[in-house]
Amino acid sequence: ALVDVNIKAQVLEEGLSSKGLSILNELYDLVLQGMGERWIAKGGRLLIVLAEPIDGVIMVDTKMLGAERLTAIAEEQSIELEVLIRMIELSRAIGTRGREGTAIGALFAIGNIQKMRGHSTAMVLNPFKGHSEAKRDVRNKENHETLAEFAWLDGAILFNREGIASDAGRYIQVPSGLTPKSGEGGRHLAARAISQLTEGVAVAVSSTGSIVLYANGRERYRVRIK
Numbered sequence: 001a002l003v004d005v006n007i008k009a010q011v012l013e014e015g016l017s018s019k020g021l022s023i024l025n026e027l028y029d030l031v032l033q034g035m036g037e038r039w040i041a042k043g044g045r046l047l048i049v050l051a052e053p054i055d056g057v058i059m060v061d062t063k064m065l066g067a068e069r070l071t072a073i074a075e076e077q078s079i080e081l082e083v084l085i086r087m088i089e090l091s092r093a094i095g096t097r098g099r100e101g102t103a104i105g106a107l108f109a110i111g112n113i114q115k116m117r118g119h120s121t122a123m124v125l126n127p128f129k130g131h132s133e134a135k136r137d138v139r140n141k142e143n144h145e146t147l148a149e150f151a152w153l154d155g156a157i158l159f160n161r162e163g164i165a166s167d168a169g170r171y172i173q174v175p176s177g178l179t180p181k182s183g184e185g186g187r188h189l190a191a192r193a194i195s196q197l198t199e200g201v202a203v204a205v206s207s208t209g210s211i212v213l214y215a216n217g218r219e220r221y222r223v224r225i226k
Contacts, residue, residue, distance in 0.1 A: 046062070064079075088203070090138060110203075112198055127168050156202075157170075188206070192202035
């Protein structure tokens with residue numbers, strides 16, 4: 001009916017309304033995905049119509065989703081926007097789902113692999129060794145289950161700027177002069193440290209329900225997921 005009156009419309013996902021209150025998280029991820037894949041314009045406003053069993057209309061302003069901040073970070077760091085969006089999507093899945101009913105966290109670092117290896121130590125044998133780039137690409141959602149499994153190891157997963165994972169289980173060497181800020185745990189301190197030391201990006205997923213992205217040692221993006 002919308003198309004008949006020259007209003008552009010697109011089905012985001014079949015059966016979205018049946019997901020109950022979790023629909024807001026689903027919409028968030030779908031909109032960010034659309035921006036990463038460039039079929040939703042940056043700074044655009046969306047009118048989302050929900051069918052039964054949840055009937056309603058939601059207005060979404062993409063500027064209010066933090067997507068503009070992700071776009072700015074991607075441009076500053078020469079990282080594809082889709083890489084950051086998929087990383088946040090993976091982080092949300094890990095933080096929301098946990099493992100075997102237990103809340104868990106995770107740490108991802110994006111940047112120059114050699115620099116990141118220079119400021120970290122391998123805690124386990126590298127599980128990514130010998131696997132093709134296609135199987136290690138965070139942009140492919142089919143890889144997220146595997147990446148989540150390795151994220152549950154102690155330490156960080158390292159990614160290059162194209163979103164290809166290279167190492168897992170890396171212990172970040174935090175300099176003695178870098179101290180935790182108020183309310184900052186060890187994982188967030190490590191994320192802040194590696195992003196500062198390598199002039200890159202790091203994402204910390206908290207077991208208490210938050211995702212924090214650091215760039216060049218500064219917190220640039222935060223979202224609550226619980």
